[in-house]
Amino acid sequence: xxxxxxxxxxxxxxxxxxxxxxxxxxxxxxxxxxxxxxxxxxxxxxxxxxxxxxxxxxxxxxxxxxxxxxxxxxxxxxxxxxxxxxxxxxxxxxxxxxxxxxxxxxxxxxxxxxxxxxxxxxxxxxxxxxxxxxxxxxxxxxxxxxxxxxxxxxxxxxxxxxxxxxxxxxxxxxxxxxxxxxxxxxxxxxxxxxxxxxxxxxxxxxxxxxxxxxxxxxxxxxxxxxxxxxxxxxxxxxxxxxxxxxxxxxxxxxxxxxxxxxxxxxxxxxxxxxxxxxxxxxxxxxxxxxxxxxxxxxxxxxxxxxxxxxxxxxxxxxxxxxxxxxxxxxxxxxxxxxxxxxxxxxxxxxxxxxxxxxxxxxxxxxxxxxxxxxxxxxxxxxxxxxxxxxxxxxxxxxxxxxxxxxxxxxxxxxxxxxxxxxxxxxxxxxxxxxxxxxxxxxxxxxxxxxxxxxxxxxxxxxxxxxxxxxxxxxxxxxxxxxxxxxxxxxxxxxxxxxxxxxxxxxxxxxxxxxxxxxxxxxxxxxxxxxxxxxxxxxxxxxxxxxxxxxxxxxxxxxxxxxxxxxxxxxxx
Ligand SMILES: [Zn+2]
Numbered sequence: 124x125x126x127x128x129x130x131x132x133x134x135x136x137x138x139x140x141x142x143x144x145x146x147x148x149x150x151x152x153x154x155x156x157x158x159x160x161x162x163x164x165x166x167x168x169x170x171x172x173x174x175x176x177x178x179x180x181x182x183x184x185x186x187x188x189x190x191x192x193x194x195x196x197x198x199x200x201x202x203x204x205x206x207x208x209x210x211x212x213x214x215x216x217x218x219x220x221x222x223x224x225x226x227x228x229x230x231x232x233x234x235x236x237x238x239x240x241x242x243x244x245x246x247x248x249x250x251x252x253x254x255x256x257x258x259x260x261x262x263x264x265x266x267x268x269x270x271x272x273x274x275x276x277x278x279x280x281x282x283x284x285x286x287x288x289x290x291x292x293x294x295x296x297x298x299x300x301x302x303x304x305x306x307x308x309x310x311x312x313x314x315x316x317x318x319x320x321x322x323x324x325x326x327x328x329x330x331x332x333x334x335x336x337x338x339x340x341x342x343x344x345x346x347x348x349x350x351x352x353x354x355x356x357x358x359x360x361x362x363x364x365x366x367x368x369x370x371x372x373x374x375x376x377x378x379x380x381x382x383x384x385x386x387x388x389x390x391x392x393x394x395x396x397x398x399x400x401x402x403x404x405x406x407x408x409x410x411x412x413x414x415x416x417x418x419x420x421x422x423x424x425x426x427x428x429x430x431x432x433x434x435x436x437x438x439x440x441x442x443x444x445x446x447x448x449x450x451x452x453x454x455x456x457x458x459x460x461x462x463x464x465x466x467x468x469x470x471x472x473x474x475x476x477x478x479x480x481x482x483x484x485x486x487x488x489x490x491x492x493x494x495x496x497x498x499x500x501x502x503x504x505x506x507x508x509x510x511x512x513x514x515x516x517x518x519x520x521x522x523x524x525x526x527x528x529x530x531x532x533x534x535x536x537x538x539x540x541x542x543x544x545x546x547x548x549x550x551x552x553x554x555x556x557x558x559x560x561x562x563x564x565x566x567x568x569x570x571x572x573x574x575x576x577x578x579x580x581x582x583x584x585x586x587x588x589x590x591x592x593x594x595x596x597x598x599x600x601x602x603x604x605x606x607x608x609x610x611x612x613x614x615x616x617x618x619x620x621x622x623x624x625x626x627x628x629x630x631x632x633x634x635x636x637x638x639x640x641x642x643x644x645x646x647x648x649x650x651x652x653x654x655x656x657x658x659x660x661x662x663x664x665x666x667x668x669x670x671x672x673x674x675x676x677x678x679x680x681x682x683x684x685x686x687x688x689x690x691x692x693x694x695x
Pocket of ligand 1 (some may be wrong): 397399566
C-alpha cells in the first residue's frame, strides 16, 4: 500500500495522468511493433495513428480518468492481447482465439486455463489493474486539464494523425498494401472479433443454408454384393515425427508397423492447426482454397447416407455448438461419449470408450456401414489420455506446461501415441473379424508444439503455425477382403505414399475407397486413385483465406524440420 501511496504522491496533476495514459494505451502497440514483421514505414504508422487517436480521445473529458473508465473494454482487450503476446511471442488476437473461447469444452478449458492462469494474473496485476487504479486516481484529483492544455495537445494529436496517415500512403514503396483491419491495433483485433461473431452466426444458420443441398450420391453394387464397412478415425493433436512408423527413435507405434494392409503417407500437412477449422475440412468437400462451401453443402456423413450406408458417429470430444457437431448430427446414430460419462466435466474418458459402441454398430446392422470415430488422441493434458498400462516412458507426470518439464511432457505425449497405436489396432482387428469388405482411414487434425526448440513454443492453434503443428500422420488400412475386392485402389494408395498431401484429400479419398459416385468427388484428390495429383498445399488463414503453408510466417527452425522430414514446398 505504501508504494501505491508514494506513487499517488508523485502523480498529482491531470497532465501527468494524461501522458501516462497515452503511454499505457500504447503498450500493446509497442510490443506488436517489435514482434510483427511489418515494413518499417507501416510499423511507425501503426504506432503514430493509435497514439494520435488516444491523445485526442483522452481530451474528451477534463479528467482523463473518466475517459479511461468509458474505455474499459479496450483496457480488458489490451490485457488479453498482452497475455497472447506472452504465450505465443507474436500476433494480434486472432479470429480463432475468439472462437475458441466459446467452442472449447469445460475439460479442455480447465486444462489450459490452469496453465495460463499465472500469466493472466500477472498481466492483470501489472497492466489492467494499474491502469484502472490510475483512472480512479485521476477522477479523485480535484484539478482538471486546462482549456489551453487541451487545445495544444489536440493540435499535436491532429498533426501526429496526419503524419501517420501519410506514412500509410507510402507503404507500397515497401511492397506492402496497408490495411487498417490488418495493420493497426486495436482495429485488427476488433475486426477479428467481428469476423468471429459473423462466423458463429453462419455456423448457427448452417442447417438452413445447407437444407436443400444433396450430393446425389450413389453406390453401384459389386457383383458378389458383400457388405462394406468404412471407418474414418479423426485423430487429435498427433504429430507424425512422434510415430516410430515414420522413423521416430522410440517404439511408439509397433502395432501399426506390423499391421498388414496398412498404407501410410509421409508428406502430409494439415490445412489448419485449429480443430474447429481442420476437422470441417476433413469431414466435407471444403478446403483452404474454398472454405465457404462448409455452409452451403453437407458433410461426408450425408454423402454416405445418400449412397445407402447406415451412418454412425461416436465422439470422445464435446463438439456441441461447432460446425463439427452440426456435421455429426447428420448421422443416423450420433453418440457423444463425453456427454454420457456422468460427473466428469473436468476429465475425458480414454479413447477406447468408443470401441464397444463401434462393436454394437457392427453387430446390429447388416447393410453397408460408415462410422466416424472422433478421438481425443494426444490432446493436452497428455498423461490423462491413456490408462496406466501404457505409461511405458517415464517420468510422465509434468506438474505444469513449462519448459522445465519437457522430459515428462514428451514421455506422456509418447505414451499417448502408443495408446493411439493400440486403439487403431483394435479397430482394425474388429473390422477384420467381420470378414466384410472394410477399410479404416486415420489422420490427425493437426500437430503440437512441445518446447521443441529455442522458441519454447507449446500447444497448438497459435496464430502462426510451426512445423510441429503442421506435419501429421495419415494412414489407411485395407482389410484382406477389401484388397481382394478392389486391388486397384490399394495399389493406387501404395503408389502415393510419398506424394505431398493435405487434409482436404480425406473427403474425396474416403468416398473413392467406398466406390461412391457424386459430382462433388474429385479423384485428383483421392489417394485411392491413380489420378491423384500433387497440388500446391494451402493453409487456411485467419480470415478463412488460402495461404501457401510455407508462407504462413514459418521460421528458419521450421524450414530445417520440413527439410529433415522431406516435406515438399516451394523454395523460391
Ligand atoms: Zn485438434
